[in-house]
Amino acid sequence: MIQRPAEEEVQIGDQYYVVVNARASRRTKRILSHGDLFAVFDVSGDVPSAGLEDLGVFFHGTRHLDRLELYVNRELPHFLASHVTADNVELVTDLTNADVIVGEHVQIPRDTIAIRRVKTLAHDRLHERIELRNYYPEPVRCELLIRMHADFIDIFELRGITRPSRGTYATPVVASGRVGFAYRGCDGRERRTTVIATPALTSVSADGFVQAVELPAGGVWAVELTVECGLDGVASGRSRAFADARADRRESERSWSDGQARFVSSNEFLNDWIARSAADVAMLRSENGSPCIYAGIPWFATLFGRDSIIAALETLAFAPQIAAGTLRRLAALQGTEENAERDEQPGKIVHEMRDDEMAACGEVPFGRYYGSVDATPLFLVLAAAYVRRTDDLELATTLWPHLERALEWIDRYGDRDGDGFVEYARETPRGLVNQGWKDSHDAIFHADGQLATPPIALVEVQGYVYAARRGLADIARRLGKQDLANELRGRAAALKTRFHDAFWLEDEGFYAVALDAEKRPCKVVTSNPGHCLYTGIVPPEVARRVAARMMEDDLFCGWGVRTLSSHAPRYNPMSYHNGSVWPHDNALLAAGLRRYGAVAESLRIATALFDTSRCVEDARLPELFCGFDRQDYGTPVPYPVACRPQAWAAASAFLFVHAMLGVKFDVRRQLILFDRPQLPSWLHWLTIRNVTLGDASIDVQVSGAGRASSSVEVLRRDGDVHVLVRK
Numbered sequence: 001m002i003q004r005p006a007e008e009e010v011q012i013g014d015q016y017y018v019v020v021n022a023r024a025s026r027r028t029k030r031i032l033s034h035g036d037l038f039a040v041f042d043v044s045g046d047v048p049s050a051g052l053e054d055l056g057v058f059f060h061g062t063r064h065l066d067r068l069e070l071y072v073n074r075e076l077p078h079f080l081a082s083h084v085t086a087d088n089v090e091l092v093t094d095l096t097n098a099d100v101i102v103g104e105h106v107q108i109p110r111d112t113i114a115i116r117r118v119k120t121l122a123h124d125r126l127h128e129r130i131e132l133r134n135y136y137p138e139p140v141r142c143e144l145l146i147r148m149h150a151d152f153i154d155i156f157e158l159r160g161i162t163r164p165s166r167g168t169y170a171t172p173v174v175a176s177g178r179v180g181f182a183y184r185g186c187d188g189r190e191r192r193t194t195v196i197a198t199p200a201l202t203s204v205s206a207d208g209f210v211q212a213v214e215l216p217a218g219g220v221w222a223v224e225l226t227v228e229c230g231l232d233g234v235a236s237g238r239s240r241a242f243a244d245a246r247a248d249r250r251e252s253e254r255s256w257s258d259g260q261a262r263f264v265s266s267n268e269f270l271n272d273w274i275a276r277s278a279a280d281v282a283m284l285r286s287e288n289g290s291p292c293i294y295a296g297i298p299w300f301a302t303l304f305g306r307d308s309i310i311a312a313l314e315t316l317a318f319a320p321q322i323a324a325g326t327l328r329r330l331a332a333l334q335g336t337e338e339n340a341e342r343d344e345q346p347g348k349i350v351h352e353m354r355d356d357e358m359a360a361c362g363e364v365p366f367g368r369y370y371g372s373v374d375a376t377p378l379f380l381v382l383a384a385a386y387v388r389r390t391d392d393l394e395l396a397t398t399l400w401p402h403l404e405r406a407l408e409w410i411d412r413y414g415d416r417d418g419d420g421f422v423e424y425a426r427e428t429p430r431g432l433v434n435q436g437w438k439d440s441h442d443a444i445f446h447a448d449g450q451l452a453t454p455p456i457a458l459v460e461v462q463g464y465v466y467a468a469r470r471g472l473a474d475i476a477r478r479l480g481k482q483d484l485a486n487e488l489r490g491r492a493a494a495l496k497t498r499f500h501d502a503f504w505l506e507d508e509g510f511y512a513v514a515l516d517a518e519k520r521p522c523k524v525v526t527s528n529p530g531h532c533l534y535t536g537i538v539p540p541e542v543a544r545r546v547a548a549r550m551m552e553d554d555l556f557c558g559w560g561v562r563t564l565s566s567h568a569p570r571y572n573p574m575s576y577h578n579g580s581v582w583p584h585d586n587a588l589l590a591a592g593l594r595r596y597g598a599v600a601e602s603l604r605i606a607t608a609l610f611d612t613s614r615c616v617e618d619a620r621l622p623e624l625f626c627g628f629d630r631q632d633y634g635t636p637v638p639y640p641v642a643c644r645p646q647a648w649a650a651a652s653a654f655l656f657v658h659a660m661l662g663v664k665f666d667v668r669r670q671l672i673l674f675d676r677p678q679l680p681s682w683l684h685w686l687t688i689r690n691v692t693l694g695d696a697s698i699d700v701q702v703s704g705a706g707r708a709s710s711s712v713e714v715l716r717r718d719g720d721v722h723v724l725v726r727k
Contacts, residue, residue: 198225379406396475443577469492563579599676679706700712
């Protein structure tokens with residue numbers, strides 16, 4: 001049992017809190033992921049004895065290895081360099097030996113043996129090739145030691161939740177060239193980890209492998225490790241050699257990216273950001289059934305309704321197949337009954353899916369949890385946006401019963417008191433107290449700092465419902481349901497009027513973040529109303545005031561728009577939701593501003609996040625970062641336990657590009673419209689290849705930095721597709 005330091009036993013109100021490990025916050029990490037398997041290493045490619053750090057090899061929410069360390073001559077090698085390849089397939093680490101001193105003599109000088117470690121994930125396995133190369137002019141003899149351990153810790157334990165009991169560990173099984181670990185959890189399921197060395201190493205124990213290595217001058221020696229992870233005693237698929245596993249992954253990545261748009265521009269930093277974002281979206285995908293995007297690593301490596309939907313919306317223009325897979329997956333998990341323990345009702349879209357031990361045992365309520373108020377209307381928003389983008393009426397027809405049930409949930413369960421607004425209040429005391437995207441326990445409050453009392457009607461959720469009704473009306477009309485289409489449009493128009501009357505704060509020229517149980521507006525300035533611009537519920541006559549307020553210094557910090565005004569009583573730039581900056585939030589704001597013609601403001605936000613991408617490692621935008629003023633800090637300040645990669649942060653790059661170009665699609669007219677495209681001053685041209693419209697596709701180049709309307713040139717046209725540029 002891992003003993004948690006007393007100062008790390010943290011619980012805040014009703015929140016499921018991620019404990020910050022001080023050592024982890026100082027460590028540079030390297031991440032690989034594929035499906036339900038991911039691995040977090042230190043910069044040298046090791047998993048040092050991890051304890052409560054988020055290091056290790058994880059499978060289905062359980063850590064299958066908490067130690068995997070390489071020693072040469074009983075010393076940790078000296079670190080030279082490491083990187084994850086641009087496609088996220090390999091982690092390459094270069095190391096070298098320390099001095100080997102015998103008596104008063106240096107037997108093997110340091111920097112004599114080059115050590116290269118290359119890792120990849122495939123078929124629920126970690127594959128590693130370790131190569132030693134002798135650059136000394138004489139033969140050398142060294143000892144290779146690989147230490148390993150499997151603690152089978154649940155991801156929620158690492159997040160800070162103390163367990164009442166744990167399962168049973170089996171005695172490790174040692175055989176020629178392999179070590180097997182097993183654990184039977186309190187859920188009755190057996191989890192296995194098997195580490196295999198090829199060729200078999202001479203000395204094997206439960207602690208690892210030892211091998212004496214003879215290297216002639218210029219000689220090379222190599223070994224391959226395979227870490228198999230299994231659930232219920234079974235590792236999926238068959239084991240492969242390292243080269244075959246790597247080739248399989250590369251082919252899988254090529255196949256995934258072939259049907260998507262590709263980008264190149266005059267700005268190398270933008271190229272890096274988009275390439276990394278595309279690779280991260282690909283790395284987070286799950287193809288277990290209909291393909292969709294998992295939320296983020298390490299804490300959210302699973303399906304989240306809201307996160308997956310927003311990532312699909314962000315990528316819709318350039319990779320619509322993500323939306324199709326997301327819709328199918330969420331439809332299959334749609335709520336079917338009233339179940340208070342899961343916050344489930346018929347028609348509701350799932351918030352979070354987990355198959356880890358603690359979820360299965362009910363120690364956390366997230367096995368299949370429905371406690372989000374926004375996932376259901378967003379499901380409808382995505383369905384409508386997908387049909388507009390693709391004209392895929394076949395999928396619309398298949399999904400129609402699910403769309404109807406989601407609409408029924410909004411009317412029957414979402415609007416709890418019949419006032420026309422959708423509210424939330426958790427059904428189980430173990431559920432999330434706040435159920436919008438800002439789900440921290442203290443995220444929704446009044447101007448005096450007092451927490452709002454549920455049921456709570458969030459400002460952005462009303463926008464989602466508005467867009468859902470209008471979008472579903474379009475689908476209904478296409479499917480011949482004209483009466484329903486008329487009804488939905490009428491109800492959307494009525495909601496737009498009621499919304500403005502109830503949420504508008506004239507003194508601020510802005511909208512309240514929420515209405516509490518007594519219908520009192522929470523008069524706090526937040527980023528949430530920006531989502532209302534995205535959905536179109538804001539009346540045009542006040543949109544300019546909303547845009548201007550969004551860009552004032554108390555919200556816009558220079559690196560992006562904060563979640564909360566710095567004037568608010570609970571403001572803290574280092575908090576999760578009360579003053580931080582979230583890339584996906586800013587992407588939706590930029591798209592919303594663009595919708596209402598606030599192009600300068602939209603580009604200012606895009607530029608801020610572009611600048612952020614230049615400052616962070618590998619151009620990988622994190623889930624969030626601290627909201628300190630740019631004028632006081634030379635770089636964005638990291639949030640210690642942010643996920644990197646995170647799906648909707650990675651996907652935000654594509655929504656920023658979409659907003660710059662104002663691109664719209666009309667499959668029935670075979671038309672791609674660029675509506676007043678405008679590039680920022682730092683971007684002279686942008687080429688997009690393989691923009692699809694039905695069976696047709698084009699390559700285009702947009703040029704003209706900083707001009708009121710950029711030019712668009714068609715470089716390639718395949719099929720019946722027309723391009724129109726509106727100046």
